[in-house]
Amino acid sequence: MDPLIAVVGATGTGKSKLAVDLAARFNGEIINGDAMQMYRGLPIITNQIPIAERKGIPHHLLSCVDLEAEAWRISHFKRKHCVLSPRSGVEENYPSSEGSGSDVEDGVDADGAGYEEIPSTSEKWPILDSPPEVLMEKLKEVDPVMAARWHPKDARKIRRSLEIYFQTGRPASEIYAEQQAQKEKAVSECEGLLRFDHTLIFWVHAEKDVLNARLDARVDDMVQQGLLDEAESMFEFLQRKEEQGVSVDLTRGVWVSIGFKELAPYFTARRKAEMSEEELDALRSRCIEAIRTATRQYGGSQVKWIRNKLWRALAEAGMTRRLYLLDSSDVSQWDGCITEPSEQIFQSMLQGDTTPDPKSLSMLAKTVLGAKEEQAQAQPGSAMKSFTCDVCGKTVVGDEQWENHLKSYSHKRGVKSAARKAERDAYFRMKELEAQKGERETEVDSEDKLNPSP
Structure with a gap:
C-alpha cells in the first residue's frame, strides 16, 4: 500500500x-x-x-x-x-x-x-x-x-x-x-x-x-486580516434564518468555532444600538481577549x-x-x-x-x-x-486528571481547610460534651442535697 x-x-x-x-x-x-x-x-x-x-x-x-x-x-x-x-x-x-x-x-x-x-x-x-x-x-x-x-x-x-x-x-x-x-x-x-x-x-x-505567545499573536493577526468581517457574515446568516423561522443548531459544526461565539455579544449589542461607541469598543476588546483565551x-x-x-x-x-x-x-x-x-x-x-x-x-x-x-x-x-473529590466536590475523568487534582494547590488547600474544620468541630463537640457532663453532675448534686442519704 x-x-x-x-x-x-x-x-x-x-x-x-x-x-x-x-x-x-x-x-x-x-x-x-x-x-x-x-x-x-x-x-x-x-x-x-x-x-x-x-x-x-x-x-x-x-x-x-x-x-x-x-x-x-x-x-x-x-x-x-x-x-x-x-x-x-x-x-x-x-x-x-x-x-x-x-x-x-x-x-x-x-x-x-x-x-x-x-x-x-x-x-x-x-x-x-x-x-x-x-x-x-x-x-x-x-x-x-x-x-x-x-x-x-x-x-x-x-x-x-x-x-x-x-x-x-x-x-x-x-x-x-x-x-x-x-x-x-x-x-x-x-x-x-x-x-x-x-x-x-x-x-x-x-x-x-x-x-x-504565538497563539496570542496569531489572533491579533487574524483580526487584522478580517476576522470580525467573517464572524459578522455568520451572524447575519443566522439573522436571516431567524427571520425565515428556521432554527440553526449552534452547538455543532462551524457555529462552535473559536471566534464566532466569542464575538456574538458584540454583534448583538451593535444591532440593538443601545451602547455608546466607547462601550462598544470596550466590549469588542473583551470579545477579542476571550478569543485569545x-x-x-x-x-x-x-x-x-x-x-x-x-x-x-x-x-x-x-x-x-x-x-x-x-x-x-x-x-x-x-x-x-x-x-x-x-x-x-x-x-x-x-x-x-x-x-x-x-x-x-x-x-x-x-x-x-x-x-x-x-x-x-x-x-x-x-x-x-x-x-x-469528597473534599472539593469536583469531578474529573481519567486517572491522570485525578492524580493532577490530588497534587493541585486547590485540593491541598481544601484538605487543610477540611482538617481545620474537623478540628474546630471536634473542639466544639468536646466543649458541648463537657458542658452536658457538667449539667448532669450539677443535677445529680442537686438531687443528693434534696434527698440526703439516711
Whole structure:
C-alpha cells in the first residue's frame, strides 16, 4: 500500500507547513482533518492555510462544505478519507473522536467504534433532550459502567451512550468490551490496527509558554486580516434564518468555532444600538481577549487528546513507535528540528531501514514521550473512569486528571481547610460534651442535697 503520514498537534504549532513540506518532498497530496476548515468562505476564522503557502499541493476536504450543511460525523469523514487516502499521502490534523472544538464529530459511539451516522433520535426518545443530570440518572440505570466513565455535566457523551443503548438494546460498555477484545486479538495475531502498513504520525509540539505567545499573536493577526468581517457574515446568516423561522443548531459544526461565539455579544449589542461607541469598543476588546483565551485553552485540549486518547489507541495497537514528536518551539530552527528529521524518518521507513527511537529526536520528545511510557508501565490497561473529590466536590475523568487534582494547590488547600474544620468541630463537640457532663453532675448534686442519704 501507499504510505500515509498523519500530522497532528495543537493549533499554531506548524502542522500545515510540515504537511506541505512533506507532500512537496515526496510527491504527496494533503487531506484536511479539521472539520472547521471544511467550511467554505471562512478562511480566516477557520485558520485555513493560504493558497500562496500551499505550493501547488492538492488539498482535499478543505473549503468544501456550505454553512447550511449538516455537520460531518466521523463515519462520513471516514468514507471520504478511505476514497482519498490511496492517492494522497499526507493527512494534516487527523480528527479527534472527542470532537473538541474544530474536530470532526463522531457518530453515536464515543470511542469511534464505526457506527453509521444516524438521524436525530430525540423524537423517538424524548429523554435525550433532557438536562445532563436526568440523562446521567438514566444512564446509571441502564449502563452504570459508562455512567462511571463520564463527567456528570458532559451531556454530549452521556447522550451518546444512551443513544447506543436505545439504538441497539445493549449497553455501550458491553459493545466496547467486545471491540476491545477484537483489538487485542488483532494485535496478538499480528494483524495490526492501522489501515496503512507504512504509517507515520508526526506530532508537531512546542513549549507551552512559547505556544501561548504565538497563539496570542496569531489572533491579533487574524483580526487584522478580517476576522470580525467573517464572524459578522455568520451572524447575519443566522439573522436571516431567524427571520425565515428556521432554527440553526449552534452547538455543532462551524457555529462552535473559536471566534464566532466569542464575538456574538458584540454583534448583538451593535444591532440593538443601545451602547455608546466607547462601550462598544470596550466590549469588542473583551470579545477579542476571550478569543485569545479560548484559543490557548483549545491548544491545551488538543495536546491533552494526543497525550491521552491518541497515545492509548497507538498503545493498544502496539504502534507507539510510529509517533514522532517534533519540537517547533524555535521556528528559526525549523529545518533542523522539523523538516530534516521528518524527511529522514519517512525515507528510512520507505526503504525498510530501522527508524530511530522517537525519544531520541529532542529533549522535549524524551521528556514527553518518556513520561507516557512510564505511565503506561505503571498503569497497564487502565480504563477511563470519573472520580469525585469528597473534599472539593469536583469531578474529573481519567486517572491522570485525578492524580493532577490530588497534587493541585486547590485540593491541598481544601484538605487543610477540611482538617481545620474537623478540628474546630471536634473542639466544639468536646466543649458541648463537657458542658452536658457538667449539667448532669450539677443535677445529680442537686438531687443528693434534696434527698440526703439516711
